[in-house]
Amino acid sequence: MPKPTKGPRLGGGPAHERLLLANLAAALFTHKSIQTTETKAKRLRPLAERLITFAKRGDLHARRRVLSVIGDKEVVHILFTEIAPLVADRAGGYTRITKIGNRKGDNAPMAVIELVLEPVNPKPKSAKKAAPAAAPAEAAPAEETPAEDAAEAPTPEVEEESTDAAADAGAESPEEGAAAEAAAEDAIVDAPAEDDAK
Structure with a gap:
């Protein structure tokens, strides 16, 4: 009652x-x-x-x-x-x-x-829950596209943007970035020579 x-x-x-x-x-x-x-x-x-x-x-x-x-x-x-x-x-x-x-x-x-007769819209997930879910989704396309990236050479504009982004982030100066890229290229060139020697 x-x-x-x-x-x-x-x-x-x-x-x-x-x-x-x-x-x-x-x-x-x-x-x-x-x-x-x-x-x-x-x-x-x-x-x-x-x-x-x-x-x-x-x-x-x-x-x-x-x-x-x-x-x-x-x-x-x-x-x-x-x-x-x-x-x-x-x-x-x-x-x-x-x-x-x-x-x-x-x-x-x-x-x-x-x-209240309007259709129900589901609430968007909070930023804390959405961020971890978005990270694997972004990583998956990056793993699937190396074959396409190998066929196409990257443009210089993309390299400049990434160098500028690194400089803006305060990770390293442009000179240090150029030196690191040169060292990485030397390491890649030296690695096949060592494999052929074995």
């Missing part, structure tokens, strides 16, 4: 409150958005989301439970055939409440409660 809310009921007695919330839910499902007081919107949200959860189940028992609350077959049909497929991928949070200021007559705080 649900725990009763403390404080005064909306409109009078508990039966009147149930009818009032059922009518608000029916209007919400029919029009997709309604304007009411903040208090009524906050009280309507759990009921509406519970009914939408039943509609997502879609079986006969769920339909009869929603009919016991709302009572209007046309509204229940709209809920099960139109609204439920639109929120099928959403895990919750089917409604949105937006405060719109106070009513002119009695200064009551007003709000708009609406159904």
Whole structure:
């Protein structure tokens, strides 16, 4: 049995409150958005989301439970055939409440409660989790392309960019970089001569 809310009921007695919330839910499902007081919107949200959860189940028992609350077959049909497929991928949070200021007559705080029918976009992974996953993906194409790189000689512009990047990073000066490249080329030239000697 649900725990009763403390404080005064909306409109009078508990039966009147149930009818009032059922009518608000029916209007919400029919029009997709309604304007009411903040208090009524906050009280309507759990009921509406519970009914939408039943509609997502879609079986006969769920339909009869929603009919016991709302009572209007046309509204229940709209809920099960139109609204439920639109929120099928959403895990919750089917409604949105937006405060719109106070009513002119009695200064009551007003709000708009609406159904959230936009498609769900999955959240992007955080940078910490995405960085290790991206590193192997970048390494794999580099391993697959040596045959293509061997056929094509690298252009001088690419070598200049890599030397500039190394200089900008503070790894070594351009003179040290040129000396290291010359030593590497000498080592490559000497290595085949030693292999032939053996």
